[in-house]
Amino acid sequence: xxGNYVSLALQVTRKQEDEPQLTDQSSTVELASQQRGYVxxxxxxxxxxxxxxxxxxxxxxxxxxxxxxxxxxxxxxFPGGSGRGKLHVFSLEKKSDPxxxxxxxxxxxxxSRTTLxxxxxxxxxxxxxxxxxxxxxxxxxxxxxxxxxxxxVTEIVFGGWIRTVPTSSNESEHDAEASEKSNLLHVxxxxxxxxxxxLAWISDTPTGTGVFVQDEVPTxxxxxxxxxxxxxxxxxxxxxxxxxxxxxxxE
Numbered sequence: 001x002x003g004n005y006v007s008l009a010l011q012v013t014r015k016q017e018d019e020p021q022l023t024d025q026s027s028t029v030e031l032a033s034q035q036r037g038y039v040x041x042x043x044x045x046x047x048x049x050x051x052x053x054x055x056x057x058x059x060x061x062x063x064x065x066x067x068x069x070x071x072x073x074x075x076x077x078f079p080g081g082s083g084r085g086k087l088h089v090f091s092l093e094k095k096s097d098p099x100x101x102x103x104x105x106x107x108x109x110x111x112s113r114t115t116l117x118x119x120x121x122x123x124x125x126x127x128x129x130x131x132x133x134x135x136x137x138x139x140x141x142x143x144x145x146x147x148x149x150x151x152x153v154t155e156i157v158f159g160g161w162i163r164t165v166p167t168s169s170n171e172s173e174h175d176a177e178a179s180e181k182s183n184l185l186h187v188x189x190x191x192x193x194x195x196x197x198x199l200a201w202i203s204d205t206p207t208g209t210g211v212f213v214q215d216e217v218p219t220x221x222x223x224x225x226x227x228x229x230x231x232x233x234x235x236x237x238x239x240x241x242x243x244x245x246x247x248x249x250x251e
């Protein structure tokens with residue numbers, strides 16, 4: 001979340017020349033067993049390698065806090081049940097320390113400065129990680145202890161910022177452009193910002209990588225323009241910033 005590191009994951013499938021024909025029952029388990037994952041953490045300023053690790057089984061997801069990389073692996077294509085999901089937590093400060101391993105049955109969907117965010121639902125990846133419907137997010141510390149559970153989440157935005165709605169909805173989609181009541185909640189500080197009908201994206205900000213919020217405004221010619229409203233830092237107490245908004249305006 002502080003933007004100091006970048007993590008990359010590579011999934012490799014081991015394939016034998018004389019591989020036997022798999023049955024429908026065994027195919028997914030066998031396919032998963034052939035997978036190997038590799039992760040590399042780079043210093044975002046210099047490009048130097050901070051950590052590189054080899055992981056067994058399928059890599060389902062990864063997330064960076066300020067100080068650790070968490071990688072989720074499983075023995076099937078899902079974390080729960082026979083998937084036997086596991087979080088591998090690597091320190092970025094004590095680089096020679098082995099990973100801590102935490103059994104999990106939910107999907108790793110994001111991170112804050114110091115905690116990891118998991119959900120029973122997978123998220124659609126884009127400019128934000130968006131859920132098809134509302135979900136409950138479980139917040140874990142890096143030792144696997146539950147810190148909080150947060151209901152009615154529709155998006156994981158960035159750096160501990162998540163979008164929530166006041167009550168559960170039966171709608172099948174939650175679009176960032178929807179006009180329903182919604183807030184951005186910072187899971188570390190508890191800061192809550194009203195973003196009803198607004199769009200929130202990960203963006204460069206004056207204090208590093210953060211969240212940029214726009215409003216959709218109709219123009220006189222019947223078109224739409226996007227107007228900068230405020231930006232949110234991933235490093236401060238979570239209050240909206242309105243200074244330096246000119247950097248977000250389209251040329």
